[in-house]
Amino acid sequence: MRLTQGQFSYLDDFTDEDIRVQAQYAIDQGWSVSVEYTDDPHPRNTYWEMWGHPMFDNPDAAAVVYEVNECRKLHGGKYIRVIAFDSSPGWESIRMSFIVNRPEVEPGFRLIRQEEEGRVVRYTIQSYACDRPEGQRYA
Amino acid sequence: MTETDTAASPTTIDLGKAFEESGVRDLLRELEETMIGLAPVKQRIRETAALLLVDQARRQLGLATETPTLHMCFTGNPGTGKTTVALKMANLLHRLGYVRKGHLVSVTRDDLVGQYIGHTAPKTKEVLKKAMGGVLFIDEAYYLYRPENERDYGQEAIEILLQVMENNRDDLVVILAGYADRMDKFFESNPGFRSRIAHHIEFPDYTDAELLKIAEEMLKQQGYAFDGAARQAMADYIGIRRGQPHFANARSIRNALDRARLRHANRLFANAKGPVDAAMLSTIGEEDIRASRVFRGGLDSERTLRQAAE
Numbered sequence: 433m434r435l436t437q438g439q440f441s442y443l444d445d446f447t448d449e450d451i452r453v454q455a456q457y458a459i460d461q462g463w464s465v466s467v468e469y470t471d472d473p474h475p476r477n478t479y480w481e482m483w484g485h486p487m488f489d490n491p492d493a494a495a496v497v498y499e500v501n502e503c504r505k506l507h508g509g510k511y512i513r514v515i516a517f518d519s520s521p522g523w524e525s526i527r528m529s530f531i532v533n534r535p536e537v538e539p540g541f542r543l544i545r546q547e548e549e550g551r552v553v554r555y556t557i558q559s560y561a562c563d564r565p566e567g568q569r570y571a
Numbered sequence: 572m573t574e575t576d577t578a579a580s581p582t583t584i585d586l587g588k589a590f591e592e593s594g595v596r597d598l599l600r601e602l603e604e605t606m607i608g609l610a611p612v613k614q615r616i617r618e619t620a621a622l623l624l625v626d627q628a629r630r631q632l633g634l635a636t637e638t639p640t641l642h643m644c645f646t647g648n649p650g651t652g653k654t655t656v657a658l659k660m661a662n663l664l665h666r667l668g669y670v671r672k673g674h675l676v677s678v679t680r681d682d683l684v685g686q687y688i689g690h691t692a693p694k695t696k697e698v699l700k701k702a703m704g705g706v707l708f709i710d711e712a713y714y715l716y717r718p719e720n721e722r723d724y725g726q727e728a729i730e731i732l733l734q735v736m737e738n739n740r741d742d743l744v745v746i747l748a749g750y751a752d753r754m755d756k757f758f759e760s761n762p763g764f765r766s767r768i769a770h771h772i773e774f775p776d777y778t779d780a781e782l783l784k785i786a787e788e789m790l791k792q793q794g795y796a797f798d799g800a801a802r803q804a805m806a807d808y809i810g811i812r813r814g815q816p817h818f819a820n821a822r823s824i825r826n827a828l829d830r831a832r833l834r835h836a837n838r839l840f841a842n843a844k845g846p847v848d849a850a851m852l853s854t855i856g857e858e859d860i861r862a863s864r865v866f867r868g869g870l871d872s873e874r875t876l877r878q879a880a881e
Contacts, residue, residue, distance in 0.1 A: 490703070491674055494671075499700070
């Protein structure tokens with residue numbers, strides 16, 4: 433079940449050139465670009481692990497592609513994304529976020545129903561991958 | 572993501588027209604005007620511009636083109652303009668379309684080599700990442716290599732540089748600069764470097780006439796000017812100074828001009844018999860040049876005279 437979080441998630445996987453073009457757009461807007469990874473695919477997991485510092489003063493996106501490939505060497509079986517932070521007043525948040533690397537098999541989510549008093553049902557989703565501990569979730 | 576041409580591809584290209592339409596003519600003219608002398612440098616830049624136009628033509632005809640290797644090494648005596656040209660090179664290559672962003676990152680050994688184990692690799696990689704899309708200028712590159720100290724991490728920085736210079740050729744241009752003899756020794760011990768550098772450019776010493784022109788340019792930029800006799804005095808000065816030790820081409824000229832301005836200021840204070848106007852404040856006179864110790868044999872000869880007298 434392919435994760436559709438972030439931008440461009442319904443498109444085909446990005447090539448390095450695609451990553452470079454998008455990261456260059458973010459850099460040209462003055463946003464700082466960073467690379468993050470995780471193996472917990474829940475949609476409310478917003479704080480992924482940082483891969484190095486945000487690249488505040490790199491004028492060219494080749495550096496971003498380089499960092500993504502370095503991250504792939506170590507965390508190639510996990511989700512890796514590129515995010516761009518806009519620090520201008522009024523925004524101060526992530527402007528762009530797209531996934532650049534996925535594990536081979538994405539098992540998907542189960543729906544958990546919790547029955548409460550008076551026939552009220554609370555719903556939540558849980559990833560099949562998270563049945564196993566961190567580091568052992570994807571083959 | 573990338574744009575594709577939908578026009579029909581032509582079968583012939585008019586190179587003359589392409590030359591006119593690109594901004595290359597203006598660039599070459601600007602080069603002639605701002606850099607005095609430096610014939611081999613200008614020649615190389617002209618050749619690179621021609622290669623660019625031919626590359627463009629090849630691409631329009633659908634022929635395969637590969638990014639040329641642009642790594643360069645500037646060697647020459649002190650004060651011949653190596654650092655100045657490297658600063659200009661980033662801008663030039665950007666306008667010729669060879670580098671994407673055209674910024675210059677200027678480093679020496681300290682910016683690449685770490686102080687403890689494990690420090691060098693991230694430090695060098697950070698510098699390289701920042702330089703991508705532009706030009707990395709390494710001044711006095713031979714200091715990276717210290718064979719006599721086995722605990723030196725310069726070699727690690729060299730390895731990383733070599734790898735990136737080869738694999739990221741279209742992202743980065745590396746320019747080394749330094750004195751010719753030490754560069755030769757450096758390349759002998761690091762043959763990998765020499766083979767990755769495509770352009771070895773010699774910066775020749777300036778001629779007397781070029782140095783005089785440089786002196787006038789420097790003064791013009793600072794808002795001063797020679798009067799006729801001062802220009803002749805400067806020409807004499809250059810001829811004599813060249814023969815004295817520690818001659819550093821354009822840098823010696825700059826120092827001489829600074830001292831001349833000092834004497835000019837002191838002369839105005841000592842001799843002014845009323846208010847001074849803009850012309851007096853901006854004209855270097857002959858006496859400001861002739862007062863120099865160069866005309867009396869230079870600093871060293873004075874020292875030996877003094878020692879003999881004691």
